Amino acid sequence: MKKNCSSDVYSSDRTVRRKLFLKMKLIVILICIIGLTGSYASVYSQQTKLDLSIQNTTVKDVLKMIEGQSEFSFMYNASKVDVLREVNLNIEDSSVEDILKKLFKDENVSYKIIGRNIIILPKDGESSQGQQLNSVSGTVTDSSGLSLPGVSIIIKGTTQGTITDFDGNFNLEDVPSDATLVFSFVGMKTMEIEVAGQTIFNITLEEDAIGIEEVVAIGYGTVKKRDLTGSVASVKGEEIARQSTVNVSQALQGSVPGVSVVNTSGAPGSGASLIIRGQGSFSNTPPLVVIDGMIGGDLNTIDPNDISSLEVLKDASSAAIYGSRAANGVIIVTTKRGESGRSKFNFQATYGIQSLARPLDMLTAQKWRDIEVWKYNNEGQELPVNLQSGNFDPSKSTDWQDELFRTAPQQKYNLSISGGNESSNYSFSMGYLDQEGIAIESHYERINVRMNSDFKRGKFTFSESFGVSHEDSRGGNITSIRTWPAPVFHAFDENGEYGSWSPGWGVRSPEFLITNNPVADREISDQTNKSLKLIGNVSASFEIIDGLTFKTNVGITWMARHRKSFVPVYNVGNVSSNSTADLTEWRDEDLNILLENTLSYTREIAKHSFSAVAGWTRQSTDFARLRVVAEKFPDGIFNADAAEEILPSSGGYEIKSSIESFLGRVNYSYADKYLLTASIRRDGSSRFREDLRWGNYPSFSLGWVLSEESFFPENNLVQYLKLRGGYGQLGSQNAVSEYQVQSVLALGGTNVDYPLGTPQQFTNGVSQVSLTNTGLLWEVSESMNIGLDANLLDNKFTFTADYFKKNTRDLQFGSPVPLHLGFGTRSSILVNAGDVQNKGFEAALTYHKRNGELTFDIGANVYTLKNEVLELNTEGDILVGGQYGISGQFANRTEVGRSLANFYLYETDGIFQSIEEVNAHSKDGELIQPLAQPGDLRFKDLNDDGTINANDKRYFSGNLPDFEFGINFSAKYKGFDLNLLMQGSVGNKIYNGVGRTLKDRLALNADHWREDNKGSDIFRPTIADVNLNAGRASDYFLEDASYLRVRNIQLGYSIPAHLLSKINVETARLTITGQNLITFTKFSGYDPENVSFGINRGANSSLYPLPKTVLVGLSIDF
């Protein structure tokens, strides 16, 4: 093969060759490394020469001395090899083999040298007579001598086992005398004991030194937590399941520092938005989710109970193995797999009641009228006829909040079965969730099925993970509060028909016809939204030589969604009506296929530990949609065939995209002290122009475990200390949709068609409705991370801290196109708009304490984020955002040197208390606000030009919190356990865009400014807002949205085992859980979490408030 280093990368055949070359190069490097390490290892035992001169020393000490003189380490079982035997030896310049020969000359012992590891074994035949069966028994205690109930004891390699009783005692029949017993208990180190003919075992289990031996998924492989060099947070399945949330995403809230979990909607079934380490990008895209190796999963389709562990790859050095897919971080989900042993059954059920977490106090009809009357009187206008005394009846008042929200039940069940033997294992689960929404007519139903299994035969391993979920929902936001009718209107009239209203209520349109009856709106239309999602992958791996494994992984996700919206003929008085029944129906299909070939190698030679992976992957997606729009149906029939007319807006389309990648990673560690990880991924995407489609994303990171160093003093304070640091690059195409760099024309459609002729005919036109940037580039972020992990005070505390800095360049941004370019509102063009820097600090501290029967854990984490725009390529170095409704109001602006989407608002200076104050607000004798009246807002004329216009806006802080934090506490005592999770954010503000009009409906508005209530900070109500009190985006609407929320509080009780054994149940736990019960905040809207992202960050616009929920639950294992 020709090494083609030509700079002409655009020539397609050359490019192919270049890529093949790259692919080969990776593999060649890998093979070279394998060869090198192999030969290096075999040499060591022959070349190392030792001197020994000893008298009456035990074999054990001799072996220790050899370990001290060399890099060898010995492994043996003291119960089988007599190491307390005393020996005399005098040896010079001998190889280790010679020494061992002499040492064990007359003993029934053999040994094996594997690199620097030497295993000493009793000779075969010695224990081969041991097939006799005994009954064994004993007691299990913890280090403080207290008995441990519920410890699982299994005969290794079988399904046979038992658990300890209330007093820590156990008894196990028919145990082969050469068997190994495995003792395991949550929070304790698992212990393996060889029976070796004994029958009584009094075992003391040691507490786990909090997790550094845990295995953590890092993508295309795993690593022990102690060997991690990047910033990876790991959450155990139990911690997720324990929260009893409907979705996995919500369960992550407050538990991982650096991960903002924001519930933008409380609609049933809706997941939370996850933002890992801040928003480096304008596109609010979620992190990449990898479920059992399948890239691009959906966290919402997984039953939280199915998760074994979840890892968050936070920094670029760990995420770079996913290259351009990982710009927003990676979440790796590993679902539960079966373990060797008998079948285990688990059943869980929860039932709960949800209600509006923070109901708002609404105006009554009487108070609403008082405000209206004041308004008309104040402006000297005639009172609308229905508000006049005699016509108005204050007794009929509607609280629309009560009409639109309700308390709603939810129930959830999960059944799982798992088990296996040495060559195969299985795990099946089924879940069902039925959640009614707190907004009327909203609901969510989900059925999940999951099947995971692994099969091993010789050097082959086959694995399969398969999940199916079916969702049926009607969610949607509740109609915006600003469009709710006034309390004088009623959802239903005396006859039980939908309430309607007629003129005579006032001059402002919301009081008249513009306002629909929101109850009728929700109830009349028939909405269906069903989807079937399937995610599955099959992998086959083959161990070519020791440690070298080839793996093929084929994954598929497939989604079929069916949505239907049917609006029958109806007539709600003058308020709203539909004269022809309308149907809109969508059928979507989304197919995603992944193919991955990887070659991985692991080898440990003495103190060197090495692993590498190289691979090639391809992923393609194909989305298709069919849409039917039809009208005029016979009564009671809702399907398109029955329609008299299928409308021309019916149609369909298909979107295909593909991505191809090469990847490689090397992990190396020496003596568990020095750690190194380096990776690279090369991605090509169909979304970019051919010559711009490839990107390379390298990373490296280093770790140094100081506590392993000989100079590190033994002390009681720090038991484990690791420093780590890394650098990496990631790419993103998240803002780019398929075909976006291709210039397309609209054939027909709104704003393109025109009814020409006499008689008029629907005529298709053609036009260009958006602009295209064909030269769009990858968005690239470069980041560095420095971190520290420590175990403190007798391993009771663990501490992790990270500092990171992330620069994102060539930000992809849909820059609003000025209207005078001719593309209408909402038109934007995707450009590489500039560079942004995010930096932040994260820390987490956990404390674990076991004191007899009381165990408790406290965890706290905190993180900060600062964000600065370094460069913008737009004219004037400004990007505008935060558009409200249709009136072109901008509340945010992005400018170089400030944070992304900084609030940019008019500054108010209180309320005019008198006409004198209005007149005093002048410049050179001219009034600055000539239309203002007492009770209106006083705006600051910041540029001092005598008028209030857009040049008087300034920046306000608060679009990002100062810090966010989470605190969790869990305690166990005897059968009881208590879990508490609190979470919050400090210093962030919300531009309460909803509140701008919402105030018309809130009770607090009754306290508006008037002559006899001059202290009020609520501006006067007006018929026409001539002073633009509400019409200007000002700091008046900027509210402190700091909050502290008791996210989850749970009390559990485990029924004693001796009561359960009679009904063949191993464990049974009852729980009562409260979610979102208490929120401390000053924010006046429904929910301080209701924040929009992207360029409009911090603007509160929409609305499905988060419910509070009380749940009871039962979990049994049998």
Place this chain on the structure above:
Amino acid sequence: MKQALIVLIIMLVSCESSDDFLTEINPNTITEESFWKSEDDVNKWNIGTYAALIYGRGASWAATFPRFFAWASVERSDEFFVTWGFGWDLENSQFTLDATNTLVNFLWQPYWQTVYRSNKAIEKIPDIIDLDETKRKELLGEAQFQRGFAYFYLINLWWKVPHIVTPIVNEEDFYPPTVEREVIWQQIIDDLTAAKANLNTVKTRDASSHGRATWGAAVGHLGKAYLYRGEWQKAAAEFKELIDSDVYDLVADYNDNCNDFNENNIESIFEAQCDYTINGQYSSWRGRDGGPKDFAENNGYVEPWLVKTFLEEKTLDDKIDPRAFATLIFPHPESTLYEGKTYEEAYGTLDPDAPAYWRKYRNVDNGFSNDFNGFQSSINDRIMRFADVLLMYAEAENEANGPTASAQAAFNRVRDRVNMSHVDSGISKDDFRAVIRRERVLELSAEDNRWLDLKRWGILEERFNDPEVLSGEFFNINRHEYYPIPQSDIDLNPNLEQYADY
């Protein structure tokens, strides 16, 4: 090692050409590359350009001429007194708006859509190979008309606007500066002059093409451009050419200009096509505002001075001007509203001071019982009709050459239809000017001419200060003669010069 090599080979074999795998062509729509090949392509493109006349905002309920422009003209002028609205429309008619006003935003967009789309057509049409030369001229003329037409409204509603005559290609084109008004005026005259020449063969259209620009539309608008600039001689010449062509005439029944029974008729020079029966997206929304209280959404009433003007002068047979009954719903025994109900039946009064409402362009003649649920109508917007041309000719001719016989003839032709007396042939130039201005009220009320007329006559301030006019309490000639450029565009394009102190 041997096995590793096998695996390696498998891996290499399974990789085909990446670039094929990574190439995805949009399968859903036509592309710029595949378009601009035939007459049909240009035809469709020009239709796409007309679309901006009715829904430039891109939302189904947003009509350009048949709604927004009515706000900019009828409700803003001294024709109608607005008492309530959404806020932004109220700000517009009460002169309390600022640069973030929604209506201004809505109005600004469609003209620029027309500009972009016609720019593209003007650039592409000359290079299309497969196109008959006569057809090429016709299609090009149509695009030139559309551009000149759009700029005419831009320069009359805004103080200064950018001058964009080539399609936007990339980001460098995003920030055009505002230019001197004269540059835009010259562009309008150039475009309409070119359109007039290129559309020379298109004096009339087949019924299936009604709604597309013709030679007459180009000449009429060219004359109007000269008229607005005070180039009287030139204006008169264009109008005369149009009148003498005998392509157009007045329809016998004035009311045929007010409903949807006789659209695109012989009087029609250019109409925005509306039809709410097709998908609801092509509706006129004029019925939304200014309709009779309790029967339509009502946001005010016709100014009393205007009603009085209609009643001042009787026909030759001593009847009320029939245009009053077509234009207005007013307290008179014969004035009808929905379902043939009289004013008295509807409101129980005929007190002459009771409010009047618009009838023209409402669904009154369609048998509707009210307009609460039928704001949308199929009534085409008569952007320019022959009666307007006759009056504009009379005005231009009078200004250029005095009240000539030809000017009087045009004027009298409009009066004849409704059986009103001829002008006194000995009338002075100034008096003739006054009667023409008055006649424009009678003939063209509620048809979007009033605001622009008052502005070009320079009497906006005078009218709003006139005690007989109720509107305009906050009117300030230095701030309200033109609209501000929408703030969002000012924010995005720092090269735009904002009008006045917005």
